Amino acid sequence: MKIGIVGVGAMGGAIVSRLLQHTWKSQTDFQLVICELDLHKRQQFEDYDCVVATDKISNLNNCDMVIVAVKPKAVADVLTHIAGLDISIVVSIAAGISIAELTKISNKPVARVMPNTPCKIGEGISAVAFSEDVQAEERNKVKQLFAVLGEIVEVEERLFPVVTALSGCGPAYVYLMIEALIDAGCAHGLMRDTAKKLIVTTFIGSAKLLQESSLHPAVLKDQVTSPQGVTVQALHVLEQKGLRGILWDAVNQAVNSTKE
Ligand SMILES: NC(=O)c1ccc[n+]([C@@H]2O[C@H](COP(=O)([O-])OP(=O)(O)OC[C@H]3O[C@@H](n4cnc5c(N)ncnc54)[C@H](OP(=O)(O)O)[C@@H]3O)[C@@H](O)[C@H]2O)c1
Known part of the structure; x- marks a missing residue:
């Protein structure tokens, strides 16, 4: 499985840290493409064999899944670049951006996820909602990945504001x-x-x-x-x-x- 992530700041960094601690990284077909503008944040993960670190979104082409972990104000720009790439599913962890907006800009099946920072040690909790066009196989892949980071709950998208306020914050x-x-x-x-x-x-x-x-x-x-x-x-x-x-x-x- 080839997973991309855009942004390895506080939350994206926590997700990557946990994924790299987990046994997944020893699976031969596991590859993580980290796209991050900040050189220092990018470099902290460069030594892993399974990691490709880049500052170019185009390098995420052909990923099975791309997690967008930039600040909400930067999401539209990132998704506009992602729209032209071959990616099976886009996962946004941005607070306050709806599945409808994410789908419209990325033109891809979308999962909206609200994780929290204890994901870094596998003790987090993530709420998950999907766009209607996401197939069962893709849903399972997203759930399996976030299960590595802790608990998951599937909720209706309308409840994301309160989920964000409770477990995200x-x-x-x-x-x-x-x-x-x-x-x-x-x-x-x-x-x-x-x-x-x-x-x-x-x-x-x-x-x-x-x-x-x-x-x-x-x-x-x-x-x-x-x-x-x-x-x-x-x-x-x-x-x-x-x-x-x-x-x-x-x-x-x-x-x-x-x-x-
Ligand atoms: N922090 C939490 O506890 C938490 C919990 C749940 C959800 N979230 C969500 O997670 C998202 C990220 O939050 P955060 O606190 O982790 O933010 P953050 O610490 O600012 O991390 C975002 C990172 O993305 C980089 N970036 C921005 N634009 C980029 C681009 N076009 N390509 C590649 N990298 C880019 C930023 O680099 P620069 O600094 O150089 O711009 C920064 O390093 C937000 O949407 C937030 O709503 C956060």
Whole structure:
């Protein structure tokens, strides 16, 4: 399989890093054509035998699949160049650009995917939607590729704004909360490394417990919250300052922004 990718910045770079870690790269017919304008970003992947690095979109000709991972404002230009090439399916990960727009410019069957940065270590989640003309074989190829990067969910395209606001942007919300909690731990005398270990492990462990349990998050929260205990005092502050409303408003803002 010959896969092309345009743009190996934050998200495209995360996707390529994971694909190159995975056993796929040892398959003899796996080839990755990386098209990136920035020389330094391009060079970081050049040493792999299966990689061809270029700054010319024309070198993506005859790829089975091309992932477009440039900023939304650069997508139309990239797709205009792709339109003249022989490519089975184009996969766009750009926020806010519809399948109708992608198909119109590229003149190709299209998949729209919203991944997130934990894809870099195979712990991401990607939402996927397809244009109607994508055949079952192509759909499976796209799903198989993104399954290497983590979980996948197929959703109706109309839900992409909220998917973007939740899981696409989500790592940033999580890192902001982790950073704030580490600072709070340092303020009370913990070394930064120790505070980081305590908080990161707490996030991972709590998320895994929720994932593996059939219980509502509120029930798991109650298990930490004894009457007149310490946790309930902290929760009182979070509720009083409106943490739930803040998170909800943040998602609303992101949804509106991706629609615009
Ligand atoms: N970052 C995330 O967490 C995330 C999550 C989900 C989806 N996305 C989507 O992923 C896309 C990329 O976002 P990003 O954050 O990875 O952006 P980024 O870090 O700016 O990476 C984009 C890269 O593409 C290069 N590029 C631009 N035009 C090109 C062209 N014509 N040919 C080859 N390379 C070109 C850019 O080079 P220059 O810098 O030299 O222009 C840059 O290195 C966006 O559409 C975004 O909506 C991002």
